[in-house]
Amino acid sequence: MSDLSVGSLDRPRITYEDRERLHGHGGALVWFTGLSGSGKSTIANAVDHTLYTQQRHSVILDGDVVRTGLCNDLGFSPNDRMENIRRIGEVGRLFAQTGTIALVAVIAPYGASRDAVRKAMRPGRFIEVHVDAPLSVCEARDPKGLYKKARAGIIKNFTGLDAPYEVPIEPELRLDTSVLSPDEAAAKVIAVLQSRELI
């Protein structure tokens, strides 16, 4: 927020460096992208628990939750999905700028949308995690019963069935959740944050 000076403020803005110093760690935006049922929220939650135990400040921005609030005016058309990703990206960026580690668990099916969020972040602060599991595995899990509804035609434009999912080309991490446990997957995310010296 420190890059825009607005009117006279008497004192300069507190910078993101100041806030990170106060937090004792860096801010970042970790985006868990993947099909419904791939395990995005579960891994984000496991990472959140680990960070909490380490006294790091984090937040989970979950697609289902955000859609009941910030994005409750949006549907699932391509344009609305892009706007959904854009807004969540902006909120994640705001959190990252205050030194918080934002854990975004949102399908985000379009590569261009994810890349736009990456470009808006400071270098190294966007961590794209492809939560990857075969469609058949995601559909067998079907934790919210959404695949069943989509197959029955009750839900239209369902990612992976009748709407596309663009696989990340160069994600920071690819986690095959048909093999890895949530804790194993979370440990790999923590390792990326450590390797970037954010925590």
Add this chain to the structure above:
Amino acid sequence: MSDLSVGSLDRPRITYEDRERLHGHGGALVWFTGLSGSGKSTIANAVDHTLYTQQRHSVILDGDVVRTGLCNDLGFSPNDRMENIRRIGEVGRLFAQTGTIALVAVIAPYGASRDAVRKAMRPGRFIEVHVDAPLSVCEARDPKGLYKKARAGIIKNFTGLDAPYEVPIEPELRLDTSVLSPDEAAAKVIAVLQSRELI
């Protein structure tokens, strides 16, 4: 975020109480509402400095900054202004839920919009601060040259001139910035946070 359970997460969500314990203080949304030039951003910035000195975690959500990001698709029609306030309210609520003190410096001319944000917050966590100064004082300050442009007809629908500002009926605080210095005003905001035992 802990009120919505989404699929199976293995472990329960970290709650806002957990996050506030980690921060060592409560989360809140302080909304500075008032005319352009009334001193909203200046006071928010002074409060931010005080909180930072006390090692509290805060964030400034400034109208001008948010409009370059989260709300860059919105104009200044009544509907767009309402949507602007709604989104900023949602973001402020997310910050407050993580135990951060969100300082929102946004005109927010409509009482109904501000009340909707208040209703979405936990009781006592919304603090409405009417940054009040006579229009003539705000116009004489004109820190961004906006009144000049509005008087010249270059800017339309300018709050206080050809667009309405609905004065808060029962704000937590009213600060007459034609009398109070920014530091005096900030001290009053800090006192409200203390009286609510948030800090």
